[in-house]
Amino acid sequence: MASEESRADKESSNQLIRRALEELDRAFTGPPVAEPEDQQLRLALPALVLATEVAAIAVLDGQGGIVFASPQARKLLGLDQTATPEDGHAPAPPAEILAFRLVAITGTPLSDARCEIAVGGEERHVLSINAAPLPGDGGDTALVALAMTDLTEQYDYYERALRESEQRLKLATEAAGLGVWEYDAITDTYHWDERMMAIYGLEESQRPVTYRDWVALLDPEHHDRLEALTRREPTYGERREVEFRIQRPDGRTRDIRAVWQRIDDEHGRIQRLVGINEDITEQRELHSELEYRAAHDPLTDLFNRAKIQQLLRAAQAAYIRHHTPFAVLLFDVDHFKQVNDRFGHATGDAVLWLMARRIESVLRETDHMGRWGGEEFLILASQTDEAGAEVLAERIRHQVETTAFEGVGTVTISLGVAAAEPGTSLESLEQRADRALYAAKHRGRNRTVRYSQL
Ligand SMILES: Nc1nc2c(ncn2[C@@H]2O[C@H](COP(=O)(O)OP(=O)(O)OP(=O)(O)O)[C@@H](O)[C@H]2O)c(=O)[nH]1
Incomplete structure (x- = not known):
């Protein structure tokens, strides 16, 4: 008797599976091939049994109870493998x-619905579920057939890969400051990481939220x-870059370089901007210092020969x-060797530096002075x-x-001047000024000589 009942249970369970699979099939791949009912059932049954062993198939009733779950489905849903609807559990x-x-x-029907299920403790399963309504015997829909695919491993893999890539990015951004x-x-809201806060010198309570x-x-x-730059947002994938200065609450200003990119939703509507900020203050300072050094003489702070040329x-x-x-105007200090010899080279250096400052104070903005070499100077x-030029000289x-030079007293200079003339090369002009200076030395020093009056 018991075995007859269990055979009857098994048959009704098989029919349910068959219907479930048919409905799932119909919902997602079209109607099943028409075959005489008996033959179809006979052919289908072994395949169904086999399929339900490996496939994750479940049937829900209208109240959300599980009417049927294949072993694989039980595993994915974290169900007790032994409990069955038939025994009242x-x-x-x-x-x-x-x-x-x-x-x-x-x-x-629902296709490829993502569902994350907690199956005790830390474990969870990420499932892709196809669900189809399963008409009851009277044609009314009372059941739902579910076919589940386990995506947990794929998700774990991608999540791990994402975490690793995030870590790599974090390392790179930290290393690069x-x-x-x-x-x-959409919500006009910023999210800043800790380094952004540090660059702007902000405390948590000063964290910026909106664009303003x-x-x-x-x-x-x-x-x-x-x-001007942010009025038009970048187009998708376009990269924007701008440099600006910020004022930190501690009063310090910093130069910042910002680069950002736009991220759209699937309809091409702007959703987010992501970007970086880099504190380029030191970089800028270094750059301008290098630029300054490339053009200036370190002793006198005047233009060097290359720059004046x-x-x-x-x-x-x-x-x-x-x-x-x-x-x-080409000039040099008279008897400067004696200054060095009597007071030392360092004092000689100090004389050159102060002399440069004193001369600068009588030059126009459009006149340029440079150190031509040694204690020789050139003014353009x-x-x-x-x-x-003679008046200026x-x-x-x-x-x-x-000028009174401390510890030295006074010094004098001799000057030679020459003006640009048609057909005269730059080299000739320099030579003319040099010859005029030479003449000034010969004529007794502390004087100006014009090339045209040689
Ligand atoms: N302290 C100092 N001395 C320098 C520098 N460059 C050149 N000199 C000195 O300038 C002097 C130039 O000497 P001279 O060429 O004989 O000319 P002078 O003694 O100035 O005599 P005249 O030019 O003929 O009036 C030398 O003693 C150099 O060592 C410098 O950067 N610092």
Whole structure:
């Protein structure tokens, strides 16, 4: 008797499986091939039994009870393997599965629905579920057939890969001193990492939330530049870059380079901006120091010979093109060897430095002075002919002559001047000024000689 009942149970269970599979099939691959009922069942049964061993198939009733679950489905859903609906212990499905009852109510199949199920402790299964309404015997929909695919391993793999890539990114951004930020364009909300906070010198209570909060941290002079750039958001994938200055609450200003990119939703609507901030203050300072050193003489802080030659070339080009006059003043300190010999080289250096400052104070903005070599200096006087250069030379000579150099007293200089002339090369002009200076030395020093009056 018992075995007859169990055979009957088995048959009704097989029929349920068969219907479930048919409905799933119909919902996702089209109607099954029509065959005489008996034959179809006979052919299908062994395959079904086999399929349900490996496939994760389950059937839910309208109340969310599990009417049937294949061994694989039980495993994925974390159900007691021994409990069966027939013995009155219909296993309760995990809460996440209950939502699939809706398929019975709406009558609409669901394809590839992602569902994460906690199966005790830390363990969880990530499932892809196809769900189809399963018409009851009277044609009314009361059951839901579920076919589940286990994606846990794939998810774990991608999650691990993502975590590793995040760690690598974190390491790289930390090593490079980069702050990372994200901006939610929908809610106007920033998320800043700790390095961003450190770059801006902010405490937790000062954390910026909206775009306006961030703009308030910028140097007001740089607002316009930024407004112009952010008014039009970048197109998808386009990278934006801008440099600006911030004012930290501690009063320090920092130079920042920001790079960001836009991230869209699947409809191409802007959703987020992600980017980095880099504190380039030191980089900038170093760069301008290098630039300064490349053009200046370390002892006198005047232009070095290379820089003054570059300026001479530019003046010569302007003279040739636009006939813009210019003149050259070449001068050196009289008997400077004696200064060194009597007071020492360091004192000699100090004389050269102070003399440079005193002369600078009588030059126009458009005149340039450089150290030509040793204690020899050159002044490029713009918009000046030879007579004008002589006037300037005398002003300079007087300025030096009347300067008291500490521990040394006074020193004098001799000057030679020459002006640009048609058909005269730069080299010739320099030689002319040199010859005039030589003449000034010969004529007794502490004087100016014009090349044209040699
Ligand atoms: N302290 C100091 N001395 C320098 C520097 N460059 C050149 N000198 C010195 O300048 C002196 C130039 O000597 P001289 O060429 O004989 O000329 P002078 O003694 O100035 O005599 P005149 O130019 O003929 O009036 C030398 O003693 C050099 O060592 C420098 O950078 N620092």
